[in-house]
Amino acid sequence: MIQITLIGSGNVAQHLLLAFNKNPDIEVVQVFSRKLESVSHLISIDKITDRFDDLAEADIYIIAVTDDAIVEVSSQLPFKNRLVVHTSGSASMENLNDNNRKGVFYPLQTFTKGKEVDFKTIPICIESQFNDDYNILKKVADSISDKVFMINSEQRKSLHVSAVFVNNFVNHLYAIGNAICDENQVPFEILQPLIKETADKIMSLSPNEAQTGPAKRNDKTTIESHLNFLSDENHKNIYKLLTQSIQDNGKKL
């Protein structure tokens, strides 16, 4: 039985708590939360604290707070030489305070409040300062996910940047598609099967193989007609830059 203390009560903390609760090999002994009500539906109230001095002994302390707060929170822990990890994609492991043994436990997924996810399919990227700690983190990660990867801080940073492209930026392109549909009184739902298929396609093809469209086939007439159609200057600029990028990328392949 591995004993875990969770520090934080946001989206990631809550989803981890849900996953750990289902696992007989893991016991969440305590949750540090400034707001009782954020986690009181997921763990008994006597296990919730908002005082660092009250933190009990555990095998792992998982800090699931905003990136900015990691340095501060890890420096306030009133003990030494225990295993303390954060869950951030972009913060270095070195942001953690030197008083304790450091590690990272980064589940790479977008968590929506209230929408349960299947943790088995979520990749967990782990890293540790010491080999023995790696084995503990691996055990915990394996117990909730089928996809566990050893990823160092530099690699994790590249993943985080990539995730901005394939998640945040992709979602913004959905928003632009939605806006164009709205302007023309067309239901956005018509595009949903295409969106789904576009994502599905790269499970079996590489994105370069899956690329189609007027930019890829250098169909100047269609590109010109799309640019004329777009009334929003910002949409036009994005259209031009991404079209150019697809064409330059095609030349490199």
Added chain:
Amino acid sequence: MIQITLIGSGNVAQHLLLAFNKNPDIEVVQVFSRKLESVSHLISIDKITDRFDDLAEADIYIIAVTDDAIVEVSSQLPFKNRLVVHTSGSASMENLNDNNRKGVFYPLQTFTKGKEVDFKTIPICIESQFNDDYNILKKVADSISDKVFMINSEQRKSLHVSAVFVNNFVNHLYAIGNAICDENQVPFEILQPLIKETADKIMSLSPNEAQTGPAKRNDKTTIESHLNFLSDENHKNIYKLLTQSIQDNGKKL
């Protein structure tokens, strides 16, 4: 029984042929194909022709060729006053020759050679010059898809532009994510569950509601650190433009 002649033998023609073949209410009486072997696995050889003069009588002639060829092909049909439709997202219905009754039968999906799709879930956008023809097209569309929409040429154009954003451009962002992973010896598959969830999310939330990330929360430290991390100038430019666009969009909401 509705009798259909398909003109063309590319991806769209083949996928339509597959869908029609499964449907007892529709008979594909002929396929016009310059290459016998493109469709000979889908229909008996005596029903394939490469001469316009050999085209038999049918209720609908579906021209599934490249946008550029629609004007030319429709002008070569050796008959008058029959129902002739094209399958293009971007070409106007008016591109069809005046000799015949015009219409559009546009299945909005990305078709991959050899990968069968479930036509039931593919939106079909139909348009016609005459009301009676609309009813025939609707009957055919309903028989292969659960999602049939009446969409005029202007609306269809907006859909086609949106589709470039949510399909072609989104796929290109996947390609950039993949390139960043490759540069850092990180397996791209780690990002696949995130990509899938990003697409799934907007089936229940609007893209604006689903937006997350450093741009959205104006996290300048992370944005700066990502820009420093990116070595490719083109990736940097795309990162900047899309970050700015997310922030401007946030102000409008």
